[in-house]
Amino acid sequence: xxxxxxxxxxxxxxxxxxxxxxxxxxxxxxxxxxxxxxxxxxxxxxxxxxxxxxxxxxxxxxxxxxxxxxxxxxxxxxxxxxxxxxxxxxxxxxxxxxxxxxxxxxxxxxxxxxxxxxxxxxxxxxxxxxxxxxxxxxxxxxxxxxxxxxxxxxxxxxxxxxxxxxxxxxxxxxxxxxxxxxxxxxxxxxxxxxxxxxxxxxxxxxxxxxxxxxxxxxxxxxxxxxxxxxxxxxxxxxxxxxxxxxxxxxxxxxxxxxxxxxxxxxxxxxxxxxxxxxxxxxxxxxxxxxxxxxxxxxxxxxxxxxxxxxxxxxxxxxxxxxxxxxxxxxxxxxxxxxxxxxxxxxxxxxxxxxxxxxxxxxxxxxxxxxxxxxxxxxxxxxxxxxxxxxxxxxxxxxxxxxxxxxxxxxxxxxxxxxxxxxxxxxxxxxxxxxxxxxx
Numbered sequence: 001x002x003x004x005x006x007x008x009x010x011x012x013x014x015x016x017x018x019x020x021x022x023x024x025x026x027x028x029x030x031x032x033x034x035x036x037x038x039x040x041x042x043x044x045x046x047x048x049x050x051x052x053x054x055x056x057x058x059x060x061x062x063x064x065x066x067x068x069x070x071x072x073x074x075x076x077x078x079x080x081x082x083x084x085x086x087x088x089x090x091x092x093x094x095x096x097x098x099x100x101x102x103x104x105x106x107x108x109x110x111x112x113x114x115x116x117x118x119x120x121x122x123x124x125x126x127x128x129x130x131x132x133x134x135x136x137x138x139x140x141x142x143x144x145x146x147x148x149x150x151x152x153x154x155x156x157x158x159x160x161x162x163x164x165x166x167x168x169x170x171x172x173x174x175x176x177x178x179x180x181x182x183x184x185x186x187x188x189x190x191x192x193x194x195x196x197x198x199x200x201x202x203x204x205x206x207x208x209x210x211x212x213x214x215x216x217x218x219x220x221x222x223x224x225x226x227x228x229x230x231x232x233x234x235x236x237x238x239x240x241x242x243x244x245x246x247x248x249x250x251x252x253x254x255x256x257x258x259x260x261x262x263x264x265x266x267x268x269x270x271x272x273x274x275x276x277x278x279x280x281x282x283x284x285x286x287x288x289x290x291x292x293x294x295x296x297x298x299x300x301x302x303x304x305x306x307x308x309x310x311x312x313x314x315x316x317x318x319x320x321x322x323x324x325x326x327x328x329x330x331x332x333x334x335x336x337x338x339x340x341x342x343x344x345x346x347x348x349x350x351x352x353x354x355x356x357x358x359x360x361x362x363x364x365x366x367x368x369x370x371x372x373x374x375x376x377x378x379x380x381x382x383x384x385x386x387x388x389x390x391x392x393x394x395x396x397x398x399x400x401x402x403x404x405x406x407x408x409x410x411x412x413x414x415x416x417x418x419x420x421x422x423x424x425x426x427x428x429x430x431x432x433x434x435x436x437x438x439x
Contacts, residue, residue: 001205001293002223004147004285006198011154011234012279013096014192014344016250021393022188024239025176027232029188030195034228036386037196039379040355041220043362044200046371052213053370060203061354062301064361073420076306078354079297080416084408085350086294087327089194091334092343093283093290094121098335100279103252105269121335128287129328132295132319146285153278154230157258161237164261173240187393190386193355194348195231198286199223200355201293204300254279294327295319308419342404345394349387349405356383 015026022029047064054067061082065075098120102109109116165173179185199220206212238257239246245256255272262271301307302314302323312323334343359379366373394402 001289002199002202002219003151003226004198004289006196006223006227007147007150007154007230007282007286011195011231011254012100012282013092014195015231015235015238016246016253017341017344018188018192019235019239019246019253020250021191022185023176023179024174024236025179025182025185026188026235026239028176028180028185029192030231030235031228032186032189032382033192033196033386034224034231036189036379036382037193037199037355038224039375039382040359041199041224042375043359043371043379044203045217045220046362046368046376047358047365048203048216049213049370050365050368059206059300060200060297061358062297062304062306064358066304068361068365072304072306075304076301076420077413077416078357079301079306080412081350082354083294083298083301083327084412085194085197085347085354086290086297087331087334088343088347088350089197090125090287090290090294090327090331091121091338092194092347093286094125094331094335095338095343097121097124097280097283097287099252100255100276100283103255104273104276118336122332124284124287125328125332125335128284128291129324131288132291132324133321146281146288150278150282150285151226151230153274153281154234157254157261157275157278158230158233158237160261161241161257162233164264165237165240168264169241171240173236175236183389186385187389190352190390191344191348191393192231193352193386194344196224196227197347197351197355198227198289201289201297204293204297252276252279291324291327291331292319295324298323298327339401339404341398342401342408345390345398345401346405346408349390349409352383352387352390356380356387359383 018029019026044060044064047068048059051059051063051067062075062079065078066072069075095117098117101107101120102116107116111119165171176185202209202216202219206216209215234254238253241260242253242257245253249256255276258275259268259272262268262274296319298307298312299314299316299320302309302312302320310322311326312320314320356379359376362371362376363373363380365371366376391402394405
């Protein structure tokens, strides 16, 4: 689940955007983002153990904020920010799923005069909502198959690509030595951060994990380095083998690279089809993992009265049907009408903000024997730098996306304020009514 929640986003949804910023040093951007994610993972594991030491059930960001600050409003706002980030992530995966679907041979880009991409994106979201309604066993089995398939294909692609670049291609492999000393890779790392959020989904479903205090730390410590290695290898291969595609059609550049590699043995079309199918496995796996864990996350928020009762039944066995449907509807609307850049940027900023806050919280608890100071400090400083650099990048290079993200953030904050301060507002309404009557 941890690996499935990461790889689909990093390779097939954000690779093109990151490459356009960092160029041949894209591999370094993924490594930098992975280091900050690993430090945040350390913080989450430490905070989770402290919560368990206090006799409470384990949890994620919301539980940590409630346990260590006692501020339910702050915990709720963190939770709402994460939920919007998860919706943005799923919308991003669904967008990429559709891009690779219509890139398959024989699949038209338009149907009855209308673009097919939004239709496919909405249908894949609906499909995984239906799968999750069947229950956790079906969801977990599907995730095992999807993750195994995509990792196998991507590793094969990476190994074959490195062999091609070093033995067949006449061009020297570019690793971006000139870009390493610039801000490009750091800025690109901020944009790619959404590709590293999948591991923390495990903390929301600890009730279904045997011995979670041992299993989850192991899963996190394995999943993040494996994801970084896959991202870095595939980034190097794709940039060096399909540089034109990276610039002109970045969302499906991997298919062009796979076609070139497989063309050595006369299987050019087969290579493109295999990597495109792998993209469908990967993005589908990411939607599945994120929806499953976000549903449990929302259920926990319902239990703590941090979401309206209309959002679902917290006493339901498994995932509440209404919650899944609500997440699916909002995700479908996002992926149908949003742009990939705006969706990716908002999701990245959401996770950078929350992950940085959790690292800072872990640093504040550094005096315990559960948490050393160094790793949370690196996570907090790295996330802060990423947040500022990403805002700067959006403002200078993508002004329209910057304003779109600002509007989404303002809308989310306004809704959060109305919900969590509803008691105060309701208290004030009679006075407002009385003043109106006097007038």
